[in-house]
Amino acid sequence: MLPKLMDVIKDEVILLDGAMGTMLQRHGLKAGDLPELMNLTHPELLTSIHKAYLEAGAVIASANTFGASALKYPNPGQVEEVIRAGIGIARVAGAPWVGLDVGPLGQLMEPMGVLRFDEAYRLFAQQMVVGEQAGADCVLLETFSDLYEIKAAVLAAKENTSLPIFATMTYQGDGRTFVGCDPITATLTLQSLGVDALGINCSLGPKELMPLVEQVVRYAKVPVLVQANAGLPEMADGQAVYSVGPEEYGEYAVKLVEAGVGMIGGCCGTTPAHIAAIDRRIRGLRPVKPRPAKVTAACSGTRTVFLHQGVAVIGERINPTGKKRLKEALREGRMEYILGEALDQADAGADLLDVNVGLPELDEPAVMARVVREIQGVTPLPLQIDSSNVEALERGVRYYNGRPLINSVNGKRESMAAVFPLAKKYGALVVGLTLDENGIPSTAQGRLEIARRLLENALAHGISKEDLLIDPLTLTVSAQQDQAVETLEAVALVKRELGLATVLGVSNVSFGLPAREMINTTFLAAALGKGLNAPILNPLSKRYMETVDAFRVLSGQDRDAARFVERYGSQGKEPAPVKNMGERALISIIIQGRKEESAAKVKEMLETVEPIEIVDQYFIPALNQVGASYAKGDLFLPQLIQSAETVQRAFEVLRDHMERSGQRRESRGKILIATVEGDIHDIGKNIVRMVLENYGYGVIDLGKDVPVAEVVEAARRERVRLIGLSALMTTTVANMKRSIDAVKAAGLDCKFMVGGAVLSEEYKDLVGADYYAKDALDSVAIANRFFGWPE
């Protein structure tokens, strides 16, 4: 009997096979044909290809199952049939080990496309289950570009089979995948998810891949797998010709193995002759033992942030505690507000973002999943999933793209038993709070002891030391004045005694005192001095960021003070103060679209004018005038938008004001809007939302690609009477009709206005809508008529 594959990998360099597609094309596979169908139509051809590679020395045969998902094989039973045949052929050809080959699904994941994580998972799981049943010995995930998609595939394999997983990504000449993932980010994320080997395949030749391979090897704890193309393809008479011959490829193979590669094969353009040449060259070579750099690293889908050296700022603003506006946005599902908070913090210099959506009245796990997905669609910063609800934590880390932090676990038995397995399974870093069943120890030494227990427990769960961070907890200095120094001392102790990275929220320390920023900033500086790695703070506070930036210079993290000079070198010029021009000026500010000025102006006006008057006597007349000019052709689109944004910013001030003074916000009427299922054209709908809000309407925006059922559910929940739907394609107008029909079938008394590039009066009737809005201003006119407001 053969030894177990994973045992062999430890001691030997493993040789995989070469290209399948290239071989099939030589034997008549035409462009656009589904290669896996040949498992059924030409089994003898596939057998001979496998045999040729096996004779050349390959020990793992990749079955011809790369694209065998239900997306390409939609007929019932077809996926099973094709995969079973593919695995069977490789087995019959005499392969010592057979790999279930699994490639990307061929559609882009959300937010770039519409393929949802759960759907990708479901499609992959089907392939994995069939593959294992058919007798595959391992899963070969290859040619992936999107870390999110390969994460779905890894989870599908891990949760549904017991097969070893080998995962490779494909990089372009710029060292990144099509969607921007780099080799370090992929390596750190994939190995934390528990794959058994990882690496690079396709796209480039062995020479071009070498620098990327070196990056992978530097961080890989598991064997590194490389399947390069036979050089870069050159077109000759319409055919791709690969320039690296077998002998040359063999020479590179030796270099790759010496660099730390433990599994090697070929991709496009390689042939059995290439594999035979590798075999001759590497025979007898032993794999280099991995010596990965020990790092504490969080990743998004496209970026890695190291937390073990220097300072990394975690932005704290996406947390509803004490934030009325955020609470309201979470309750109303106003994602744009939350995304705005994310982007503002990123601009202000945050390195990671904390995400906490805990409100008692919300379905926290569901909201966490949505918010995580939305935020990672706009920012490349890694996220810290923050909740005391274990289910919310799990949903957050599951739908996260990359390697998140979990905030948090603590020294209580129950907490460790619940949170550490999650961190392990999803490959997350985890922040441990130094408190336990007896509360927070009052001494630094006491907190160190809890940190020690957390570390022991983490290790017992199979979590690496580098992946645990400790938060020694900031207490309020006005209530417990002796505790600030204990916290600071604990930072130093944890670092010195345990060698763990530390996290600390700084804002609480000043609670109950005046001039809180002054206390916080000093505390921050002191904590950084003790070796704090990741302060959790409000990056929009200039003082905090200045302190961090200055510390980075003093500690040597900011080499040659380059970043500091870039940021502060040209300081000194204050922006000119806004001139006070009387109240008429607001109208001209809006008409001219001077959006930087409107908020200040309205703030000033609120001292003497009621909010409702500002809306009725300034916003609306100004907007009407802008609308008329636009209709006449005197203004063009960006100018109209700029005026709308000018009002939008002023509206923010009104909202704050009304909240503070306890006034209820009266809207002109509530309108639900959505871009329909299957459609991802969002910009038009977002303009409509802004303009409707400008006129005082309350808009509930469900976003884009909104499933029909979600429209119905929201219409019912929100008791709206007017719904706006957007679609841009003839292909998605059908879903507009389905949405309208479903709302009507649910017995809800709603009217519909529809818009989008292909819509027309005619289409409006066709889909069963009531109004056609040709542009954003038209949607306001419709809403005014509907709710009975003057034009």
Place this chain on the structure above:
Amino acid sequence: MDKGQVLRYLGCRDWHQAQAISREMDRLVDRMIAECEELITPRYVWEITGLTFAGQHVEAGGLALPGKDIEAHLQGARSAALLAVTLGGEVDRAIRCYEVRDMTRAVILDAAAGQAVEEACDLVQAEVGKMADRDGLWTGTRFSPGYGDFPLEIQPDFLRWLDAARKIGLACTPTLILTPRKSVTAVIGLFPQPVERCGENCMYCNQSQDCPYRRS
């Protein structure tokens, strides 16, 4: 990048209107065009293949190209180039970010990216033209799925024929939207003599009656 064209996408109808744009707005358009150029990573793939006119529709290298309009467009062509171009996903993400915080910029960047993908197509067309020239052929204009009765439904097969997902990271949704968003697929006929077909793209468009972008 042709700024006039970007302004046109933004609804700037004529020279007079362009003159009326404020200096700040004009500068903003320039800035967003520059930003667009930073954000895009144009990738493309094309292949020339023979055409068969027999039967119900034109066939290009085994790929059926249904519809009367594409057949008319390729009438007389010796062969055709199938092409796919994408600017990559980064510009999509940037537009999404601006939609959250600065809709004016979002709208301008969106228009600039629309123009950028057209210009990327022009470059590919020139490359195809060079190849055609070698064989003594002339290229016609680009014709994309969705023009006239050339159905969008061909998109998945078209992309698969070019192996576009693997080669340039271009895919389409089940509702036939190309992703990344700023992408184009098209067919270019290669003819034994020069072709004069001005303004035909507008002629084939079913939205042309009241389209603000129509070429005369």
